[in-house]
Amino acid sequence: xxxxxxxxxxxxxxxxxxxxxxxxxxxxxxxxxxxxxxxxxxxxxxxxxxxxxxxxxxxxxxxxxxxxxxxxxxxxxxxxxxxxxxxxxxxxxxxxxxxxxxxxxxxxxxxxxxxxxxxxxxxxxxxxxxxxxxxxxxxxxxxxxxxxxxxxxxxxxxxxxxxxxxxxxxxxxxxxxxxxxxxxxxxxxxxxxxxxxxxxxxxxxxxxxxxxxxxxxxxxxxxxxxxxxxxxxxxxxxxxxxxxxxxxxxxxxxxxxxxxxxxxxxxxxxxxxxxxxxxxxxxxxxxxxxxxxxxxxxxxxxxxxxxxxxxxxxxxxxxxxxxxxxxxxxxxxxxxxxxxxxxxxxxxxxxxxxxxxxxxxxxxxxxxxxxxxxxxxxxxxxxxxxxxxxxxxxxxxxxxxxxxxxxxxxxxxxxxxxxx
Numbered sequence: 001x002x003x004x005x006x007x008x009x010x011x012x013x014x015x016x017x018x019x020x021x022x023x024x025x026x027x028x029x030x031x032x033x034x035x036x037x038x039x040x041x042x043x044x045x046x047x048x049x050x051x052x053x054x055x056x057x058x059x060x061x062x063x064x065x066x067x068x069x070x071x072x073x074x075x076x077x078x079x080x081x082x083x084x085x086x087x088x089x090x091x092x093x094x095x096x097x098x099x100x101x102x103x104x105x106x107x108x109x110x111x112x113x114x115x116x117x118x119x120x121x122x123x124x125x126x127x128x129x130x131x132x133x134x135x136x137x138x139x140x141x142x143x144x145x146x147x148x149x150x151x152x153x154x155x156x157x158x159x160x161x162x163x164x165x166x167x168x169x170x171x172x173x174x175x176x177x178x179x180x181x182x183x184x185x186x187x188x189x190x191x192x193x194x195x196x197x198x199x200x201x202x203x204x205x206x207x208x209x210x211x212x213x214x215x216x217x218x219x220x221x222x223x224x225x226x227x228x229x230x231x232x233x234x235x236x237x238x239x240x241x242x243x244x245x246x247x248x249x250x251x252x253x254x255x256x257x258x259x260x261x262x263x264x265x266x267x268x269x270x271x272x273x274x275x276x277x278x279x280x281x282x283x284x285x286x287x288x289x290x291x292x293x294x295x296x297x298x299x300x301x302x303x304x305x306x307x308x309x310x311x312x313x314x315x316x317x318x319x320x321x322x323x324x325x326x327x328x329x330x331x332x333x334x335x336x337x338x339x340x341x342x343x344x345x346x347x348x349x350x351x352x353x354x355x356x357x358x359x360x361x362x363x364x365x366x367x368x369x370x371x372x373x374x375x376x377x378x379x380x381x382x383x384x385x386x387x388x389x390x391x392x393x394x395x396x397x398x399x400x401x402x403x404x405x406x407x408x409x410x411x412x413x414x415x416x417x418x419x420x
Contacts, residue, residue, distance in 0.1 A: 004034040004175070006221045008187060008209040013224050013283045014125060015043030017080035023129070024136055026224065026286050031138060031182070034175045036212055038187045039129055040205040041121025042077065045070070053117050056102045057110055063102075071095055074124055087131040094124055110362070111155040112196070115189075119146070119197045122186035122205075130184040140182040145208065146191035148172045151198045157340050158190050158198035160211060165190075169215040185212075206264035210278075214270035221276060222290075223263060224283040229291035230255075230262050233305040242302055247293045252278075258387040258414075259308040259344070268293070301390050305399070308344060308385040310359045313406055313418055315378040316371060317352040324353050328375070335370050339363045344385050345409060345416050354407060356385055356418050380406065383420050391415045 007027070014020050027037065041049070052066035074095075078088060098120050107113055123144070130142040148168040151158030173183055187205020190198050200207050206223055213221045230252075231241040247255070249272040256265040262280065271278055272295065281290030316332060318324065332353060336343060341363065345356040359381055371377045383406065386399055390413050403419040410416075 002034065002175075003032075003220075004036075004216065004218045005030070006036045006038060006209045006213045006216075006218050008038040008040075008205055008221070008223045009283070010040045010205065010223075010225060011043050011045065012226045014039065014129065017077050019283075020077065020081060020129065020132055022283060023224070024133060024138070026283060027133065027138060027182070028136070029286070034181045036173060036183045036185065036216070036218070037126075037129070037140075038185055038205055038209045038212065039122060039126040040187050042074065042125045042128075045073070045121040045125070046118060048073070049118050049121050050114075053114050056117070057107050057113050059107075067099065067102075070098075074128065078128060081128070081132050081135075083128070083131050083135065090131075091124060091127055094120060094127065109155075115155045115197050115199050118199060119186075119189040122189050126184050126186045133182070133184065138182060139180060140184045141180045143172060143183055143185045145185045145187075146189055146197060148185075149190040149208065149211065150193060151190045151200070153192050153194075153196070153198070154340070155196075155198055157201045158192075160190070160200075161193075164193075165211065166215045169212060173212070173216055200266075201264070203264050204266075206267040210264075210267040210270040213276050214274055217274065218276055221271060221278045223278065223280050224286075225280060226282065226284065227280075228282040228285060228288060229280050230260075230293075232302050234261065234307060237307055238305065244291050244298075244302060244304075245289070246296065246298050247291060248298045249293060249295055251298050252293045254389070254414075255304065255306065258306045258389075258416075259385070260304070260306045263293075303391060303395060304389045306387040306389075308358070308387075311344065311356050311381075311383040311385045311418065312359045312364065313354065313356050313380045313383055314371070315352050315354045316375045319374070319376055321351065323350050324348055329353065331374060332371070335367060338370075339367055341367065345407065345418065347407060347409060356383070356407070380420075383418050386417045386419060388415045388417075389413055 009023055013023050048070055052070055055063040055066050130140055133140050150161040150164040175181055187208040188199055192198055209221050229243045231243055233241050235241050249268050253268045255262050275295055277292060277294040279290050279292050318328060341357050343355050343357060347354045388395060396415055400417060400419060405417055405419045407418040
């Protein structure tokens with residue numbers, strides 16, 4: 001019976017040569033299956049590239065230094081993996097494209113420029129992995145996902161064109177009898193109909209894996225991380241955490257929506273629509289069971305904690321001290337929609353409307369400027385949003401001890417608190 005799986009590997013799983021070897025062992029152990037491997041950029045490359053992109057766009061003097069860091073990091077891994085000269089030349093050519101693009105492109109739209117450059121993190125990582133797998137006896141087909149995944153022209157947050165993408169994915173990822181049963185591709189990146197690179201939003205590689213699974217009718221998706229599964233809280237904030245063995249699709253959507261660093265919020269729906277199960281596993285302990293996400297209701301009622309830092313609380317009221325009415329809300333949401341802002345929590349009274357949003361430093365000044373033209377706006381920055389599922393009063397009291405609370409919102413089994 002044909003078993004087809006999508007494996008997604010994130011930055012930490014390929015951050016150095018030893019990690020690449022560990023990943024290769026996982027792939028070797030599953031080589032009896034039809035596999036599509038989705039790779040993110042290596043280690044913290046995306047963060048590094050963001051600094052480089054900023055310097056290149058604004059013609060900063062550290063532009064060459066940032067580029068060199070990006071180059072040296074990858075070539076250290078390439079040399080430690082003993083890739084051959086032809087492979088080094090092929091990857092060197094990709095680096096040359098980056099330089100060439102920076103020198104020859106009109107720099108007038110930051111988001112557009114960002115997407116054209118940031119994609120090289122994924123392209124280079126997947127090339128290195130593909131070459132290394134060949135070297136250890138795992139022949140594979142490297143595919144540029146941008147020729148299969150089509151989005152609209154909204155750079156940095158592309159919206160998938162499902163019809164075109166489905167057709168291209170089915171034609172480009174063809175598993176043939178006794179032929180290649182291993183494809184290597186990239187997460188996070190895509191292309192417009194005009195051929196420009198777009199990205200699917202931060203951490204969008206999970207979403208790529210889900211799209212591929214949906215279009216190819218895969219049996220299963222595994223996201224390989226540096227944690228043993230989905231935890232009930234971020235170990236950065238809590239000493240004692242519990243692993244959630246199972247989650248329903250709805251639980252996973254809710255956790256992702258509230259900001260849990262589990263999986264990309266858009267990744268669940270394509271899997272749920274075709275009842276494809278998702279597993280979150282550790283690449284350190286691949287034999288251990290991780291967290292399974294599927295359509296079965298979850299029996300465990302474990303309290304889960306989600307922290308979102310760097311929040312801005314906006315209190316918006318009409319300039320003439322009148323009531324907040326539907327028309328005001330429409331105008332406010334038009335502005336949020338224009339800047340693709342996700343509202344994390346909202347409350348309204350008769351005369352004001354309060355929302356918490358992520359502090360995006362490039363967008364916030366423009367959003368405030370537009371809101372101030374029509375409304376009185378008070379903003380408080382540097383806050384955190386705490387979401388608690390399956391709470392009780394004792395748990396809430398413990399979490400908000402020594403904090404100044406700005407907003408508290410209880411709904412069913414979910415408590416949300418904006419605090420400092």
